[in-house]
Amino acid sequence: MRRTVTIASVAAVLVLGMGTLGPGQKSVVASAQEKTSAADVKIDNFSFGPAVLTVKVGTTVTWTNRDDIPHTVVSTDDPQMFKSKVLDTDEKFSFTFSKAGTYPYFCSIHPKMTGRIVVG
Amino acid sequence: MKNDDKDWDRRGFLQCMAWVGTGAMWTMASGVLKGMPIEQAARGAMKMSGMGGMSGLRFAQISDSHIGFDKPANTDVTATLRAAIAKIKAAPEQPSFVLHTGDLTHLSKPSEFDTLQQVLGELSMPVFYVPGEHDVLEDDGKSYLQRFGKGTHGAGWQSFDQGGVHFIGLVNVVNLKAGGLGSLGDEQLEWLEQDVKRLTSSTPMVVFAHIPLWSVYPEWGWGTEDSARALAYLKRFGSVSVLNGHIHQVMQKVEGHVSFHTAMSTAFPQPAPGSAPSPGPMKVDADRLKKVLGISRMSFHDVHHPIAITDVPLEEEKKTAATVGL
Numbered sequence: 445m446r447r448t449v450t451i452a453s454v455a456a457v458l459v460l461g462m463g464t465l466g467p468g469q470k471s472v473v474a475s476a477q478e479k480t481s482a483a484d485v486k487i488d489n490f491s492f493g494p495a496v497l498t499v500k501v502g503t504t505v506t507w508t509n510r511d512d513i514p515h516t517v518v519s520t521d522d523p524q525m526f527k528s529k530v531l532d533t534d535e536k537f538s539f540t541f542s543k544a545g546t547y548p549y550f551c552s553i554h555p556k557m558t559g560r561i562v563v564g
Numbered sequence: 565m566k567n568d569d570k571d572w573d574r575r576g577f578l579q580c581m582a583w584v585g586t587g588a589m590w591t592m593a594s595g596v597l598k599g600m601p602i603e604q605a606a607r608g609a610m611k612m613s614g615m616g617g618m619s620g621l622r623f624a625q626i627s628d629s630h631i632g633f634d635k636p637a638n639t640d641v642t643a644t645l646r647a648a649i650a651k652i653k654a655a656p657e658q659p660s661f662v663l664h665t666g667d668l669t670h671l672s673k674p675s676e677f678d679t680l681q682q683v684l685g686e687l688s689m690p691v692f693y694v695p696g697e698h699d700v701l702e703d704d705g706k707s708y709l710q711r712f713g714k715g716t717h718g719a720g721w722q723s724f725d726q727g728g729v730h731f732i733g734l735v736n737v738v739n740l741k742a743g744g745l746g747s748l749g750d751e752q753l754e755w756l757e758q759d760v761k762r763l764t765s766s767t768p769m770v771v772f773a774h775i776p777l778w779s780v781y782p783e784w785g786w787g788t789e790d791s792a793r794a795l796a797y798l799k800r801f802g803s804v805s806v807l808n809g810h811i812h813q814v815m816q817k818v819e820g821h822v823s824f825h826t827a828m829s830t831a832f833p834q835p836a837p838g839s840a841p842s843p844g845p846m847k848v849d850a851d852r853l854k855k856v857l858g859i860s861r862m863s864f865h866d867v868h869h870p871i872a873i874t875d876v877p878l879e880e881e882k883k884t885a886a887t888v889g890l
Contacts, residue, residue, distance in 0.1 A: 556783070
Protein backbone atom coordinates (compact mmCIF):
# COMPACT_ATOMS: atom_id res chain seq x y z
CA MET A 445 0.00 0.00 0.00
CA ARG A 446 2.74 2.37 1.05
CA ARG A 447 4.72 1.52 -2.07
CA THR A 448 1.74 2.24 -4.31
CA VAL A 449 1.31 5.63 -2.69
CA THR A 450 5.00 6.46 -3.20
CA ILE A 451 4.97 5.45 -6.86
CA ALA A 452 1.79 7.43 -7.38
CA SER A 453 3.26 10.55 -5.82
CA VAL A 454 6.52 10.25 -7.80
CA ALA A 455 4.46 9.88 -10.98
CA ALA A 456 2.40 12.90 -10.00
CA VAL A 457 5.54 14.99 -9.49
CA LEU A 458 6.89 13.85 -12.86
CA VAL A 459 3.66 14.59 -14.66
CA LEU A 460 3.43 17.93 -12.93
CA GLY A 461 7.08 18.65 -13.77
CA MET A 462 6.69 17.77 -17.41
CA GLY A 463 3.43 19.64 -17.64
CA THR A 464 4.70 22.89 -16.18
CA LEU A 465 8.29 22.88 -17.35
CA GLY A 466 7.61 22.16 -21.00
CA PRO A 467 10.97 22.67 -22.69
CA GLY A 468 12.76 21.85 -19.42
CA GLN A 469 11.42 18.30 -19.30
CA LYS A 470 14.72 16.83 -20.44
CA SER A 471 16.43 17.92 -17.25
CA VAL A 472 13.60 16.47 -15.19
CA VAL A 473 14.05 13.11 -16.88
CA ALA A 474 17.81 13.29 -16.41
CA SER A 475 17.56 13.93 -12.68
CA ALA A 476 15.01 11.15 -12.32
CA GLN A 477 17.46 8.76 -13.97
CA GLU A 478 20.23 9.86 -11.61
CA LYS A 479 17.97 9.11 -8.68
CA THR A 480 17.30 5.58 -9.84
CA SER A 481 21.06 4.90 -10.13
CA ALA A 482 21.89 6.02 -6.60
CA ALA A 483 21.45 4.09 -3.38
CA ASP A 484 22.25 4.65 0.27
CA VAL A 485 23.65 2.62 3.12
CA LYS A 486 23.35 4.12 6.57
CA ILE A 487 25.75 3.27 9.37
CA ASP A 488 23.85 3.20 12.67
CA ASN A 489 24.64 1.45 15.94
CA PHE A 490 27.75 -0.26 14.57
CA SER A 491 25.92 -1.84 11.62
CA PHE A 492 25.39 -1.28 7.91
CA GLY A 493 21.76 -0.79 6.89
CA PRO A 494 20.77 -2.55 4.82
CA ALA A 495 23.47 -5.17 5.37
CA VAL A 496 22.74 -6.57 1.91
CA LEU A 497 21.85 -4.04 -0.77
CA THR A 498 20.87 -5.05 -4.31
CA VAL A 499 21.40 -2.44 -7.05
CA LYS A 500 21.60 -2.20 -10.85
CA VAL A 501 24.88 -1.94 -12.74
CA GLY A 502 26.06 1.66 -12.79
CA THR A 503 24.59 2.55 -9.39
CA THR A 504 26.48 4.87 -7.08
CA VAL A 505 26.19 3.71 -3.49
CA THR A 506 26.72 6.28 -0.73
CA TRP A 507 27.49 5.26 2.85
CA THR A 508 26.78 7.75 5.65
CA ASN A 509 28.16 7.30 9.16
CA ARG A 510 25.50 8.32 11.68
CA ASP A 511 27.35 6.97 14.75
CA ASP A 512 29.35 8.96 17.31
CA ILE A 513 32.30 6.69 16.51
CA PRO A 514 34.32 6.62 13.27
CA HIS A 515 33.88 3.75 10.81
CA THR A 516 35.33 2.69 7.46
CA VAL A 517 33.93 0.97 4.38
CA VAL A 518 36.51 -1.48 3.04
CA SER A 519 36.08 -4.09 0.31
CA THR A 520 37.18 -7.59 1.31
CA ASP A 521 37.73 -8.68 -2.29
CA ASP A 522 41.21 -9.45 -3.55
CA PRO A 523 42.12 -7.22 -5.31
CA GLN A 524 40.37 -4.67 -3.12
CA MET A 525 37.54 -2.92 -4.99
CA PHE A 526 37.07 0.12 -2.75
CA LYS A 527 38.29 1.59 0.51
CA SER A 528 36.97 4.70 2.22
CA LYS A 529 38.99 7.02 4.36
CA VAL A 530 37.98 7.08 8.02
CA LEU A 531 34.42 8.42 8.20
CA ASP A 532 33.71 10.53 11.25
CA THR A 533 30.14 11.36 12.27
CA ASP A 534 27.97 12.37 9.26
CA GLU A 535 30.78 11.86 6.76
CA LYS A 536 30.03 10.03 3.52
CA PHE A 537 31.74 7.72 1.07
CA SER A 538 30.53 6.88 -2.45
CA PHE A 539 31.46 4.21 -4.95
CA THR A 540 29.97 3.45 -8.38
CA PHE A 541 29.48 -0.21 -9.24
CA SER A 542 30.05 -0.64 -12.98
CA LYS A 543 30.11 -4.45 -13.11
CA ALA A 544 27.67 -7.14 -11.99
CA GLY A 545 28.70 -9.20 -9.01
CA THR A 546 28.62 -9.48 -5.23
CA TYR A 547 30.88 -7.11 -3.33
CA PRO A 548 31.48 -7.92 0.35
CA TYR A 549 32.89 -5.23 2.63
CA PHE A 550 33.47 -4.47 6.31
CA CYS A 551 34.53 -1.76 8.75
CA SER A 552 38.27 -2.24 9.24
CA ILE A 553 38.05 -0.63 12.70
CA HIS A 554 35.13 -2.78 13.91
CA PRO A 555 35.46 -5.96 11.84
CA LYS A 556 32.23 -7.42 13.24
CA MET A 557 30.49 -4.89 10.99
CA THR A 558 30.03 -6.50 7.56
CA GLY A 559 27.85 -5.88 4.52
CA ARG A 560 27.40 -6.79 0.84
CA ILE A 561 26.44 -4.93 -2.30
CA VAL A 562 24.82 -7.21 -4.90
CA VAL A 563 25.06 -5.67 -8.38
CA GLY A 564 22.82 -7.28 -10.99
CA MET B 565 53.93 -18.62 45.97
CA LYS B 566 51.98 -19.41 49.10
CA ASN B 567 48.56 -20.84 48.63
CA ASP B 568 46.24 -18.73 50.75
CA ASP B 569 43.16 -18.76 48.56
CA LYS B 570 41.40 -21.59 50.40
CA ASP B 571 38.62 -19.38 51.68
CA TRP B 572 37.82 -18.21 48.19
CA ASP B 573 34.26 -18.90 47.10
CA ARG B 574 31.45 -17.53 44.97
CA ARG B 575 30.09 -15.40 47.80
CA GLY B 576 33.45 -13.74 48.26
CA PHE B 577 33.73 -13.19 44.54
CA LEU B 578 30.32 -11.50 44.36
CA GLN B 579 31.20 -9.31 47.31
CA CYS B 580 34.30 -8.23 45.45
CA MET B 581 32.33 -7.61 42.29
CA ALA B 582 30.11 -5.22 44.21
CA TRP B 583 33.09 -3.07 45.02
CA VAL B 584 34.24 -2.74 41.44
CA GLY B 585 34.22 0.84 40.29
CA THR B 586 33.47 2.19 43.73
CA GLY B 587 37.08 2.39 44.85
CA ALA B 588 38.26 -1.02 45.90
CA MET B 589 41.54 -2.66 46.66
CA TRP B 590 42.28 -5.85 44.83
CA THR B 591 44.94 -8.30 45.76
CA MET B 592 45.74 -11.34 43.75
CA ALA B 593 46.76 -14.47 45.62
CA SER B 594 47.71 -17.51 43.60
CA GLY B 595 45.95 -15.96 40.66
CA VAL B 596 42.75 -15.26 42.55
CA LEU B 597 41.52 -11.78 43.29
CA LYS B 598 40.40 -10.75 46.74
CA GLY B 599 38.68 -7.48 47.39
CA MET B 600 38.18 -5.28 50.38
CA PRO B 601 36.75 -1.80 50.82
CA ILE B 602 39.30 0.85 50.08
CA GLU B 603 39.33 2.18 53.64
CA GLN B 604 40.32 -1.17 55.01
CA ALA B 605 42.92 -1.56 52.28
CA ALA B 606 44.33 1.86 53.07
CA ARG B 607 44.71 0.93 56.74
CA GLY B 608 46.52 -2.23 55.69
CA ALA B 609 48.77 -0.28 53.37
CA MET B 610 49.58 2.21 56.12
CA LYS B 611 50.56 -0.66 58.40
CA MET B 612 52.77 -2.04 55.64
CA SER B 613 54.50 1.24 54.99
CA GLY B 614 55.13 1.58 58.74
CA MET B 615 57.17 -1.59 58.59
CA GLY B 616 59.73 0.04 56.38
CA GLY B 617 62.13 -1.67 54.01
CA MET B 618 59.41 -2.74 51.53
CA SER B 619 60.75 -2.71 48.05
CA GLY B 620 57.42 -2.34 46.31
CA LEU B 621 56.70 -1.68 42.65
CA ARG B 622 53.96 0.77 41.80
CA PHE B 623 52.58 1.69 38.42
CA ALA B 624 49.39 3.17 37.02
CA GLN B 625 47.21 2.46 33.99
CA ILE B 626 45.48 5.04 31.81
CA SER B 627 43.24 3.98 28.96
CA ASP B 628 41.04 5.21 26.14
CA SER B 629 41.69 8.94 26.34
CA HIS B 630 40.19 9.45 22.81
CA ILE B 631 41.68 12.92 22.37
CA GLY B 632 39.63 14.62 19.63
CA PHE B 633 36.27 13.14 20.63
CA ASP B 634 33.75 15.98 21.12
CA LYS B 635 30.32 14.34 21.11
CA PRO B 636 27.65 14.74 23.85
CA ALA B 637 29.02 11.82 25.90
CA ASN B 638 31.96 14.12 26.80
CA THR B 639 32.62 17.40 25.04
CA ASP B 640 35.99 17.97 26.78
CA VAL B 641 38.04 14.79 26.83
CA THR B 642 41.27 16.78 27.28
CA ALA B 643 39.97 18.13 30.59
CA THR B 644 39.07 14.66 31.88
CA LEU B 645 42.49 13.33 30.78
CA ARG B 646 44.08 16.19 32.72
CA ALA B 647 41.99 15.20 35.75
CA ALA B 648 43.28 11.63 35.38
CA ILE B 649 46.88 12.86 35.26
CA ALA B 650 46.18 14.94 38.37
CA LYS B 651 44.94 11.77 40.12
CA ILE B 652 48.21 10.03 39.35
CA LYS B 653 50.29 13.00 40.47
CA ALA B 654 48.27 13.36 43.69
CA ALA B 655 48.99 9.80 44.89
CA PRO B 656 51.07 9.91 48.07
CA GLU B 657 53.29 7.18 46.70
CA GLN B 658 54.19 7.88 43.11
CA PRO B 659 54.13 5.11 40.51
CA SER B 660 57.44 4.26 38.84
CA PHE B 661 55.82 4.39 35.42
CA VAL B 662 52.48 4.54 33.62
CA LEU B 663 50.92 2.21 31.05
CA HIS B 664 48.57 3.66 28.43
CA THR B 665 46.48 0.81 27.02
CA GLY B 666 45.47 2.48 23.77
CA ASP B 667 43.02 4.76 22.02
CA LEU B 668 45.21 7.72 22.89
CA THR B 669 43.36 9.64 20.18
CA HIS B 670 39.98 9.43 18.51
CA LEU B 671 40.97 9.88 14.85
CA SER B 672 44.80 9.48 14.77
CA LYS B 673 45.18 13.15 13.80
CA PRO B 674 48.58 14.82 14.37
CA SER B 675 46.92 17.55 16.45
CA GLU B 676 45.31 14.88 18.67
CA PHE B 677 48.64 13.09 19.18
CA ASP B 678 50.17 16.52 20.00
CA THR B 679 47.60 17.19 22.73
CA LEU B 680 48.01 13.71 24.19
CA GLN B 681 51.80 14.12 24.32
CA GLN B 682 51.49 17.54 25.88
CA VAL B 683 49.11 16.39 28.65
CA LEU B 684 51.04 13.22 29.45
CA GLY B 685 54.24 15.26 29.37
CA GLU B 686 53.13 16.62 32.74
CA LEU B 687 54.05 13.26 34.27
CA SER B 688 57.58 12.94 35.59
CA MET B 689 57.74 9.14 35.11
CA PRO B 690 58.03 7.14 31.87
CA VAL B 691 54.89 6.10 29.98
CA PHE B 692 54.65 2.85 27.99
CA TYR B 693 52.06 2.64 25.24
CA VAL B 694 50.18 0.12 23.14
CA PRO B 695 47.95 1.39 20.33
CA GLY B 696 44.18 1.14 20.18
CA GLU B 697 42.32 0.85 16.86
CA HIS B 698 41.72 4.62 16.95
CA ASP B 699 45.49 5.28 16.93
CA VAL B 700 46.21 3.44 13.68
CA LEU B 701 43.42 4.82 11.46
CA GLU B 702 45.82 6.60 9.11
CA ASP B 703 49.09 5.68 7.37
CA ASP B 704 49.16 2.11 8.77
CA GLY B 705 49.91 3.45 12.23
CA LYS B 706 53.20 5.12 11.24
CA SER B 707 52.37 8.35 13.11
CA TYR B 708 51.69 6.36 16.25
CA LEU B 709 54.91 4.34 15.92
CA GLN B 710 57.08 7.39 15.29
CA ARG B 711 55.83 9.10 18.42
CA PHE B 712 55.10 6.29 20.86
CA GLY B 713 56.67 3.14 19.48
CA LYS B 714 60.39 3.85 19.75
CA GLY B 715 62.27 0.64 20.51
CA THR B 716 59.21 -1.57 19.99
CA HIS B 717 58.74 -4.37 17.47
CA GLY B 718 56.34 -4.74 14.54
CA ALA B 719 53.16 -2.71 15.08
CA GLY B 720 54.38 -1.59 18.51
CA TRP B 721 54.71 -4.67 20.73
CA GLN B 722 57.40 -4.75 23.43
CA SER B 723 58.59 -6.22 26.71
CA PHE B 724 60.57 -4.87 29.63
CA ASP B 725 61.47 -5.77 33.20
CA GLN B 726 60.70 -3.61 36.20
CA GLY B 727 61.27 -4.55 39.83
CA GLY B 728 61.48 -8.28 39.05
CA VAL B 729 58.22 -8.27 37.09
CA HIS B 730 58.17 -8.97 33.34
CA PHE B 731 55.91 -6.61 31.38
CA ILE B 732 54.65 -7.44 27.87
CA GLY B 733 52.80 -4.89 25.71
CA LEU B 734 50.85 -6.55 22.88
CA VAL B 735 49.11 -5.05 19.83
CA ASN B 736 45.77 -6.58 18.81
CA VAL B 737 44.28 -3.77 16.70
CA VAL B 738 45.94 -4.15 13.29
CA ASN B 739 45.21 -6.38 10.28
CA LEU B 740 41.73 -7.14 11.55
CA LYS B 741 39.74 -9.51 9.36
CA ALA B 742 36.12 -9.07 8.27
CA GLY B 743 33.76 -10.67 10.77
CA GLY B 744 36.58 -11.23 13.27
CA LEU B 745 37.76 -9.92 16.63
CA GLY B 746 40.98 -8.33 17.82
CA SER B 747 44.02 -10.12 16.43
CA LEU B 748 47.65 -10.60 17.50
CA GLY B 749 48.91 -12.36 14.37
CA ASP B 750 51.60 -15.01 13.80
CA GLU B 751 54.61 -12.70 13.82
CA GLN B 752 53.79 -11.21 17.22
CA LEU B 753 52.86 -14.59 18.71
CA GLU B 754 56.18 -16.06 17.59
CA TRP B 755 57.97 -13.10 19.15
CA LEU B 756 56.04 -13.65 22.40
CA GLU B 757 56.96 -17.33 22.51
CA GLN B 758 60.66 -16.42 22.21
CA ASP B 759 60.38 -13.50 24.63
CA VAL B 760 59.14 -15.58 27.57
CA LYS B 761 61.28 -18.68 26.89
CA ARG B 762 64.24 -17.48 28.96
CA LEU B 763 62.13 -16.59 32.04
CA THR B 764 61.68 -18.79 35.09
CA SER B 765 58.10 -19.81 35.84
CA SER B 766 58.14 -17.88 39.11
CA THR B 767 58.58 -14.54 37.29
CA PRO B 768 55.41 -12.47 37.77
CA MET B 769 54.01 -11.47 34.39
CA VAL B 770 51.98 -8.40 33.48
CA VAL B 771 50.53 -8.37 29.97
CA PHE B 772 48.89 -5.21 28.64
CA ALA B 773 47.00 -4.72 25.37
CA HIS B 774 44.11 -2.60 24.13
CA ILE B 775 41.32 -5.05 23.27
CA PRO B 776 40.60 -7.58 26.05
CA LEU B 777 42.54 -10.82 25.71
CA TRP B 778 39.52 -12.73 26.99
CA SER B 779 36.12 -13.14 25.43
CA VAL B 780 34.17 -10.35 27.14
CA TYR B 781 31.42 -10.05 24.51
CA PRO B 782 32.30 -11.27 21.00
CA GLU B 783 29.00 -9.93 19.61
CA TRP B 784 30.48 -6.44 20.08
CA GLY B 785 33.96 -7.49 19.05
CA TRP B 786 35.14 -7.46 22.67
CA GLY B 787 37.71 -10.21 22.48
CA THR B 788 40.86 -11.32 20.65
CA GLU B 789 40.58 -14.25 18.26
CA ASP B 790 44.07 -15.69 18.82
CA SER B 791 44.52 -14.78 22.50
CA ALA B 792 44.36 -18.48 23.51
CA ARG B 793 47.71 -19.03 21.78
CA ALA B 794 49.28 -16.12 23.68
CA LEU B 795 47.92 -17.40 26.98
CA ALA B 796 49.25 -20.89 26.21
CA TYR B 797 52.79 -19.45 26.15
CA LEU B 798 52.14 -17.91 29.57
CA LYS B 799 50.51 -20.97 31.12
CA ARG B 800 53.55 -22.14 33.07
CA PHE B 801 53.92 -18.85 34.94
CA GLY B 802 52.56 -18.75 38.48
CA SER B 803 51.22 -15.21 38.31
CA VAL B 804 49.91 -13.56 35.15
CA SER B 805 47.97 -10.29 35.22
CA VAL B 806 46.34 -9.14 31.98
CA LEU B 807 45.45 -5.44 31.77
CA ASN B 808 43.21 -4.15 28.97
CA GLY B 809 41.11 -1.16 27.96
CA HIS B 810 38.78 -0.76 24.95
CA ILE B 811 35.47 -1.43 26.71
CA HIS B 812 35.49 1.75 28.87
CA GLN B 813 34.41 0.02 32.06
CA VAL B 814 35.88 -2.12 34.81
CA MET B 815 35.50 -5.85 34.27
CA GLN B 816 37.51 -8.80 35.44
CA LYS B 817 37.81 -12.49 35.28
CA VAL B 818 40.07 -15.08 36.85
CA GLU B 819 41.14 -18.25 35.09
CA GLY B 820 43.59 -20.39 37.02
CA HIS B 821 46.69 -18.29 37.61
CA VAL B 822 45.64 -15.66 35.10
CA SER B 823 43.77 -12.59 36.24
CA PHE B 824 42.14 -10.32 33.64
CA HIS B 825 41.20 -6.72 34.33
CA THR B 826 39.91 -3.87 32.16
CA ALA B 827 40.26 -0.20 33.13
CA MET B 828 37.90 2.73 32.91
CA SER B 829 38.32 5.24 30.08
CA THR B 830 39.32 8.83 30.76
CA ALA B 831 36.96 9.99 27.96
CA PHE B 832 33.49 8.40 28.02
CA PRO B 833 31.79 5.28 29.38
CA GLN B 834 30.40 2.48 27.23
CA PRO B 835 27.38 0.31 28.04
CA ALA B 836 27.58 -3.05 29.80
CA PRO B 837 27.74 -5.93 27.32
CA GLY B 838 24.46 -6.38 25.49
CA SER B 839 22.66 -3.67 27.49
CA ALA B 840 22.35 -1.27 24.53
CA PRO B 841 21.84 -1.58 20.74
CA SER B 842 25.58 -0.93 20.21
CA PRO B 843 28.79 -0.37 22.17
CA GLY B 844 28.79 3.33 21.23
CA PRO B 845 29.56 6.13 23.73
CA MET B 846 27.12 6.21 26.63
CA LYS B 847 25.82 9.58 27.74
CA VAL B 848 25.40 9.87 31.51
CA ASP B 849 24.31 12.85 33.62
CA ALA B 850 26.96 15.57 33.86
CA ASP B 851 27.41 15.04 37.60
CA ARG B 852 27.87 11.32 37.05
CA LEU B 853 30.52 11.45 34.30
CA LYS B 854 33.60 11.78 36.51
CA LYS B 855 32.43 8.85 38.59
CA VAL B 856 32.57 6.50 35.63
CA LEU B 857 35.88 7.75 34.22
CA GLY B 858 39.19 7.05 35.90
CA ILE B 859 42.50 5.25 36.13
CA SER B 860 43.87 2.12 37.78
CA ARG B 861 46.70 1.90 40.28
CA MET B 862 48.73 -1.28 40.55
CA SER B 863 51.30 -2.41 43.04
CA PHE B 864 53.43 -5.37 44.01
CA HIS B 865 54.70 -5.22 47.59
CA ASP B 866 57.49 -7.43 46.32
CA VAL B 867 57.76 -10.02 43.60
CA HIS B 868 56.48 -12.77 45.89
CA HIS B 869 53.34 -10.86 46.70
CA PRO B 870 50.33 -10.77 44.41
CA ILE B 871 49.49 -7.70 42.37
CA ALA B 872 47.03 -5.25 43.91
CA ILE B 873 44.76 -3.25 41.60
CA THR B 874 42.77 -0.21 42.67
CA ASP B 875 40.29 1.36 40.28
CA VAL B 876 40.21 5.09 40.95
CA PRO B 877 37.39 7.17 39.48
CA LEU B 878 38.13 10.83 38.71
CA GLU B 879 35.57 11.70 41.35
CA GLU B 880 34.69 9.43 44.26
CA GLU B 881 31.08 8.59 45.02
CA LYS B 882 29.88 10.90 47.79
CA LYS B 883 28.40 8.12 49.89
CA THR B 884 30.34 5.01 50.79
CA ALA B 885 29.20 1.98 48.88
CA ALA B 886 25.98 0.43 50.11
CA THR B 887 26.14 -2.73 52.17
CA VAL B 888 26.20 -5.73 49.95
CA GLY B 889 23.20 -7.92 50.63
CA LEU B 890 24.04 -11.45 49.70
